[in-house]
Amino acid sequence: MENKKVIILGSSRSSGNTAKSIAAISEKYNIEVIDLNNYTFSYYDYESKNLDDDFLPLIISIIEKYDTLIFATPVYWYNMSGIMKVFFDRFSDLIRVEKETGRKLKGKNMSVISNSHSDSIDKTFYIPFQKSADYLGMNYIGGIHLNADKLKIEDKIILDFI
Template identity: 40%
Template sequence: MTGNLIYGLIKKKYKPSNSQLIVSLNHKNVILRKKPLVIVGSHRKESDTLTFTEEVMKGIPHKLINLKDRKISAYCYSGKYSEDDDFEKIASLMAVHNPIVFATPVYWYTMSGLMKDYFDRITDLLTINKTGGRRLRGKTMFVISVGSDKKCPDGFEMPFRNTATYLGMRFGGIAYQSTKRKNIKDFEIIRRRLIRHTYI
């Protein structure tokens, strides 16, 4: 993606100088600080959710984590988990990346089981790892989702939006893709917002 295209998407709101734009595109530290972390929660390896996520993120530097390939234990009130549990590793990545993008298929009008297990574990960032929870404040959360309904089900975004609010994060919006028709509007809106967060 060229600097001219990115500038064309953001200039109306931000109007950065040429020097600022060059730093944003080429200075490694700046790009890494704004590099999105994408957490995918589909049970299928080559899923529609992953395909749509790759479309949304195309040309945007990012790190992708597939929960299917990681071990996320169910939430435990004792806070004791197996040594091979991966939640803390992913949580540490959340602390150094911004924005955070959650990608999930719609299962019975809500997030997938894999993603729900992960969200349940966020409780650990409020109890046994409060520092990790505090480091999420001020970050932005986006959601990418795929389902069979023509529109995103009512109430689907509520757990994400409310979680973001509770953690002191901003909710950047949701890009929903129906398997029956392509939602160009959501796609373009979220891409533009992600580009702003990555390069500004």
């Protein structure tokens, strides 16, 4: 069965280092990129008053179309970017309200592409992704870190990853 992959870009800028770091990967492997900046979704709301924003239609279309979700984020303050974190927080809607949609995440693959100006990153960076995948019933299949200043070598690195 075909394993359809998507890169979900979460950066404060759509043409920054994270976007550049995934451009060659996306082209080489023909993987579609979804830029979270093109969608409007707000912080998690305990009262679910924001269920009509872009989050639900976006995650539903991702679930329908793809088997592997590759989250691409810069390192901001030792963590994933703010927009990526807000996107992850909204998964709570899938656990508390839109449960049927949430269940459809089960069995899908999750992966991460991070970047900063360093060659490597502490592996604890990936724990929130690993644990979230686990909680959602997804398979965490690994993360890679790219140095934004040495993006030319990314093609070689990515071979191990996909």
